[in-house]
Amino acid sequence: MEQVSRRTFGKRALAAGAVAFGLARGAQAAPWWIDQRQVGPFICQSAFPLIEYQELLDELAPLERELMRVLAVQPCKTPIYLHLMANKRQHTEYIRERFPEVPYRQALFIKQNNRASVFAYKNDELDIDIRHECTHALLHADMPMVPLWLDEGLAEYFELAKDKRARHHSHLKKVKWDLKRKKLKSVAELEKEERLEDMTAADYRSSWAWVHFMLHGPVEAHAELVMFLNEIRNHTMPRALSQRLAEAVPNLSWRIQQHFAQL
């Protein structure tokens, strides 16, 4: 199995994502880590001092608790490695050496031989990169798969600091505009996306919007999301979320319009 879900566009072009490889590849020798911390299931190894990032690292255990509270994600039982480079060049070389088939990304999550690793480098958006990729890592530690659009929608939602998630994402303004012009993609349309290369900026925005609706909108929508993920967790092939939402929430397209109109 190979699953890929990473960002391929926009300002943070080639930024974030989840990649799972089924093929074996020998572990490489660790480079010159100069700092290491453990927070919750995360083992963070970095090529720069982590002292100024302690606050960010301290958010990771609460991020896991939030996924448990909101999505009933199970506590992560295996370590997730965070490999943080000092700059883009180091990061690029580190990835190229180990995963030559993976195109350059600003940050990425790779699961290989049951080892889950997040790779990123020191930059102005490291906090977003880390929350985004660690969300992928926690979801994939708990579930055998996550539909591409939902995986990205959830990672986009949880990439902001907790107090900013509900109302301060840059997607919000554009989603309102999308809704006005009837351009927001439906869940059924998003479910057709299977290859990350085909995911556009609008797909990411629409995915975020539906996640926001399910987390902050009607309780029935949230319940469907939690049940859907639970069935995946239990290795049951769930019915499409688009069908379940349409049944649980009458007038779905009107309801999502109303949801964002009040924000």
Ligand SMILES: [Zn+2]
């Ligand atoms: Zn992603």
